[in-house]
Amino acid sequence: MHHNYKMRIRNLDLHFGSKHVLKNVSLDIPPNKIVALIGPSGCGKSTLLRCLNRMHDLNPDARIKGEILLDGHNILHGNTNPVGVRRKVGMVFQKPNPFPKSVFDNVAYGLEINGLNDRHKMAARVEESLRGSYLWDEVSDDLHRSALDLSGGQQQRLCIARAIAVAPEVVLMDEPCSALDPISTARIEALMLELKKDFTIVIVTHNMQQAQRVADYTAFMYLGELIEFGETRQVFESPREDLTREYVKGHFG
Amino acid sequence: MNRHFIQTLGHASMVACAAAVVAFLGLILFELVGQGSTVLSWEFLSAFPRKGMTEGGIFPAVFGTTLVTLVSTLFAAPLGIACAIYLQEYAADNFFTRLVRASIRNLAGVPSIVYGLFGLALFVQGMGLGASVLTSGLTLALLTLPSVITTTEEALRNVPRLTREGALALGATKWETIYTVVLPSAVPGILTGVILALSRAAGETAPILFTGVAFYTRYLPGSPFDEFMALPYHLYILSTQHHAIAEVRPLAYGTALVLLLLVLLLNMMAFVVRARYRRSA
Numbered sequence: 066m067h068h069n070y071k072m073r074i075r076n077l078d079l080h081f082g083s084k085h086v087l088k089n090v091s092l093d094i095p096p097n098k099i100v101a102l103i104g105p106s107g108c109g110k111s112t113l114l115r116c117l118n119r120m121h122d123l124n125p126d127a128r129i130k131g132e133i134l135l136d137g138h139n140i141l142h143g144n145t146n147p148v149g150v151r152r153k154v155g156m157v158f159q160k161p162n163p164f165p166k167s168v169f170d171n172v173a174y175g176l177e178i179n180g181l182n183d184r185h186k187m188a189a190r191v192e193e194s195l196r197g198s199y200l201w202d203e204v205s206d207d208l209h210r211s212a213l214d215l216s217g218g219q220q221q222r223l224c225i226a227r228a229i230a231v232a233p234e235v236v237l238m239d240e241p242c243s244a245l246d247p248i249s250t251a252r253i254e255a256l257m258l259e260l261k262k263d264f265t266i267v268i269v270t271h272n273m274q275q276a277q278r279v280a281d282y283t284a285f286m287y288l289g290e291l292i293e294f295g296e297t298r299q300v301f302e303s304p305r306e307d308l309t310r311e312y313v314k315g316h317f318g
Numbered sequence: 319m320n321r322h323f324i325q326t327l328g329h330a331s332m333v334a335c336a337a338a339v340v341a342f343l344g345l346i347l348f349e350l351v352g353q354g355s356t357v358l359s360w361e362f363l364s365a366f367p368r369k370g371m372t373e374g375g376i377f378p379a380v381f382g383t384t385l386v387t388l389v390s391t392l393f394a395a396p397l398g399i400a401c402a403i404y405l406q407e408y409a410a411d412n413f414f415t416r417l418v419r420a421s422i423r424n425l426a427g428v429p430s431i432v433y434g435l436f437g438l439a440l441f442v443q444g445m446g447l448g449a450s451v452l453t454s455g456l457t458l459a460l461l462t463l464p465s466v467i468t469t470t471e472e473a474l475r476n477v478p479r480l481t482r483e484g485a486l487a488l489g490a491t492k493w494e495t496i497y498t499v500v501l502p503s504a505v506p507g508i509l510t511g512v513i514l515a516l517s518r519a520a521g522e523t524a525p526i527l528f529t530g531v532a533f534y535t536r537y538l539p540g541s542p543f544d545e546f547m548a549l550p551y552h553l554y555i556l557s558t559q560h561h562a563i564a565e566v567r568p569l570a571y572g573t574a575l576v577l578l579l580l581v582l583l584l585n586m587m588a589f590v591v592r593a594r595y596r597r598s599a
Binding site for chain 2: 118120123125148149151152155156158160162163164165166174175178179224227228231
């Protein structure tokens with residue numbers, strides 16, 4: 066039934082220089098679900114996430130072995146263009162990182178570099194994306210104000226709008242709420258549940274309540290290894306591994 | 319001596335050092351403004367020198383300095399910015415790039431008279447461009463290139479990694495990321511560096527000495543291949559080479575003041591540019 070998976074990570078090893086950061090990780094990500102990666106700091110969950118859109122290409126010290134299949138195609142293959150991968154696999158970062166441009170231009174950015182020139186289509190897509198990230202009502206009165214004038218929560222929703230505007234298939238989120246207050250966090254979580262109708266979402270989170278609230282599946286990582294992966298309820302309520310049990314009970318991490 | 323006294327002493331001596339620096343600047347300004355402002359007038363700025371430079375204004379020198387500074391920027395800015403982009407964004411950290419960086423630093427330490435002689439050898443004689451606005455502009459461009467490169471590199475380095483990753487994650491290529499996100503964010507820093515380089519070029523004498531500046535010209539330069547007058551050189555002549563040095567002393571002060579004001583204006587521009595961009599970013 067492997068054709069049912071959106072992404073498959075197969076025997077992934079990653080070294081930064083001489084440091085072995087990911088150790089033989091295999092993980093299958095089903096479509097239109099939310100998969101949470103949890104684990105203590107330094108366990109490799111963010112590193113794993115950044116493999117999924119080839120962000121490590123920027124780091125000359127990173128060496129990756131193994132396979133990551135996106136709809137059956139190995140995105141780690143030398144002939145695969147990372148730019149093409151990133152157009153299909155979007156990313157939302159730990160800290161909101163809007164460009165120092167207007168709200169409109171932030172969302173339009175990805176559309177422009179993908180060659181959309183029609184102004185009417187552009188405006189429609191920008192509105193659609195901002196509605197999709199539940200930001201429209203707060204910014205529609207002035208789309209040309211600087212994105213940097215928005216609050217942190219609004220900025221993060223703008224970054225989500227920016228990511229979904231280019232119609233990716235997978236959205237990666239690297240602790241998207243870690244810099245936000247509880248109300249903004251609640252809004253982003255509600256948004257994620259809405260977005261999974263259209264996208265497959267992989268989220269790294271430090272917050273175990275958040276994983277339980279939003280994730281269909283949860284992967285627990287420890288020291289670069291995938292310790293346990295399963296349905297969220299099972300991982301939290303009846304973990305198979307002792308390490309997982311210790312961690313989800315808050316005994317370490 | 320108790321600790322409190324040492325602290326007070328340390329504080330006082332640093333204030334004294336700071337005050338001394340400001341005092342020297344104040345002294346220069348006081349002297350220049352005091353002596354120079356008497357001859358400063360619209361005529362002084364807009365007229366040609368008359369009667370063997372004992373009367374009239376310094377317009378050709380103001381014009382020449384402005385022109386040659388702009389020409390030098392025309393060459394130094396694109397070349398320096400492109401070089402900085404290559405070094406900062408593309409070049410791998412290896413022996414070659416370390417050599418390039420070291421060379422740029424050394425270039426910045428070369429005395430300006432050496433640039434003048436180099437310009438003479440390469441542009442005037444080697445390339446046969448003659449002593450001209452173009453040649454002096456090129457020579458000054460060489461002189462300012464290291465600082466343009468260094469400040470641009472610094473400005474590029476200050477663009478957060480997260481901002482770049484934001485663009486890359488949307489499927490931008492490396493060049494698209496640099497061109498549409500990194501460069502616009504770095505503009506204030508780059509502009510500040512370019513303007514400061516400009517103000518340095520405006521005040522240099524040695525590089526233009528053999529490459530195009532003239533003691534006196536009857537006309538403004540009409541083409542890039544003409545000679546020109548310049549403020550720093552004019553000042554040098556009025557204060558040391560003139561046949562009636564005592565007589566033209568006020569004019570020399572006036573010229574010095576104008577040169578200072580020009581450089582000050584450029585520095586102010588750099589300051590304003592930086593402040594404006596900082597507010598909007």
